[in-house]
Amino acid sequence: MGRENCDSKVELKKGPWTRDEDQKLLSYIQEHGHGSWRSLPAKAGLERCGKSCRLRWTNYLRPDIKRGKLSTHEEKTIIRLHALLGNRWSAIAAHLPKRTDNEIKNYWNTRLKKRLTRMGIDPVTHKPKNNPGGSAQAANLSHMAQWETARLEAEARLARQTFKLPPNNLLHLHHRKTTASSQPQQQQQQAPACLDVLKAWQATAAPNYCFFGSAANLIESPTSTLNFSCSSHAVPTVNNAITASDVMPTNNYVALQQDDVNNLDFPVDYYYDMTGSLDFAAANHNPNYNPEFYDDNIAAALVGDFEYDSKNYWNDLLNLVSSSPMPML
DNA sequence: AAAGGTAGCAACCGCGGAATG
DNA sequence: ACATTCCGCGGTTGCTACCTT
Numbered sequence: 440m441g442r443e444n445c446d447s448k449v450e451l452k453k454g455p456w457t458r459d460e461d462q463k464l465l466s467y468i469q470e471h472g473h474g475s476w477r478s479l480p481a482k483a484g485l486e487r488c489g490k491s492c493r494l495r496w497t498n499y500l501r502p503d504i505k506r507g508k509l510s511t512h513e514e515k516t517i518i519r520l521h522a523l524l525g526n527r528w529s530a531i532a533a534h535l536p537k538r539t540d541n542e543i544k545n546y547w548n549t550r551l552k553k554r555l556t557r558m559g560i561d562p563v564t565h566k567p568k569n570n571p572g573g574s575a576q577a578a579n580l581s582h583m584a585q586w587e588t589a590r591l592e593a594e595a596r597l598a599r600q601t602f603k604l605p606p607n608n609l610l611h612l613h614h615r616k617t618t619a620s621s622q623p624q625q626q627q628q629q630a631p632a633c634l635d636v637l638k639a640w641q642a643t644a645a646p647n648y649c650f651f652g653s654a655a656n657l658i659e660s661p662t663s664t665l666n667f668s669c670s671s672h673a674v675p676t677v678n679n680a681i682t683a684s685d686v687m688p689t690n691n692y693v694a695l696q697q698d699d700v701n702n703l704d705f706p707v708d709y710y711y712d713m714t715g716s717l718d719f720a721a722a723n724h725n726p727n728y729n730p731e732f733y734d735d736n737i738a739a740a741l742v743g744d745f746e747y748d749s750k751n752y753w754n755d756l757l758n759l760v761s762s763s764p765m766p767m768l
Numbered sequence: 769a770a771a772g773g774t775a776g777c778a779a780c781c782g783c784g785g786a787a788t789g
Numbered sequence: 790a791c792a793t794t795c796c797g798c799g800g801t802t803g804c805t806a807c808c809t810t
Contacts, residue, residue, distance in 0.1 A: 476795075528798075545777055548800095
């Protein structure tokens with residue numbers, strides 16, 4: 440098998456990237472797009488393997504990456520998603536705008552996992568270590584997770600098939616607001632018809648809870664293939680279900696500007712919850728949503744000096760996924 | 769001040785699977 | 790149908806900065 444590897448006969452450079460190498464890669468991709476990663480290094484004048492170039496680009500050089508400390512809200516999102524999806528970093532990253540799967544994985548392994556362990560919670564099962572009960576709930580949650588996993592994978596395939604954008608689309612990353620607003624019709628028409636199926640599934644299977652990861656909620660993960668964005672003025676909720684015309688490829692994502700925020704017809708905080716980092720229940724008008732619990736109890740638990748209420752934590756997770764019946768596999 | 773330990777993070781590796789011929 | 794190429798993912802490694810003794 441012709442595995443992609445870096446052990447070529449020609450000695451290729453490994454290890455940390457230099458500023459010069461970064462500049463070469465960046466300017467080449469900005470000018471030509473990455474195209475085939477395998478052939479890129481030679482064209483760009485780099486003595487690296489294509490895989491190394493791809494990694495450097497996706498995890499570090501891309502202009503649409505947010506770096507720096509993760510917010511408490513992002514931490515909560517990671518923990519909740521990890522409880523449902525496990526170590527599916529790319530799927531988790533799909534729900535965290537501008538964060539890479541590698542960054543999330545590192546953050547989990549170096550901080551969150553330890554923090555949960557310190558709190559007496561098994562970071563794998565998300566169950567309190569001294570309370571192995573709740574097996575029915577665990578099975579239910581696992582079942583939900585399977586559904587979500589399968590759905591994410593389907594969406595990923597769909598995205599790959601439908602939005603095979605030309606490499607030079609990367610050139611638009613720095614000025615998406617203007618480009619997107621000037622070409623919405625054509626792009627919107629490219630939205631996959633199958634999104635309606637997803638929408639229908641969400642509307643029928645989860646009428647009160649849109650479950651996380653509707654196409655419109657998948658916002659600008661730099662590495663995930665699940666990259667759709669909704670137009671800034673058509674924030675979908677259960678009562679305002681998305682349509683194919685609300686969805687367009689990430690490369691045409693309209694970054695929110697102050698003007699956009701001013702024109703929204705709902706509270707800005709709410710909008711940020713919908714887009715910045717998911718607050719599932721709130722975003723979908725879940726009647727079980729208890730903001731006091733989320734914002735105070737979990738946040739306090741995450742800080743570490745709070746006697747964690749594992750029962751509430753568990754119930755909270757279940758509330759997220761079981762507000763409505765799901766079809767059995 | 770030096771040595772050892774630890775945390776954080778960038779980068780590498782190997783695998784699975786999709787795409788292509 | 791099969792072989793090969795390519796890409797993306799998750800696990801792991803290794804380097805560096807910081808902290809502790």
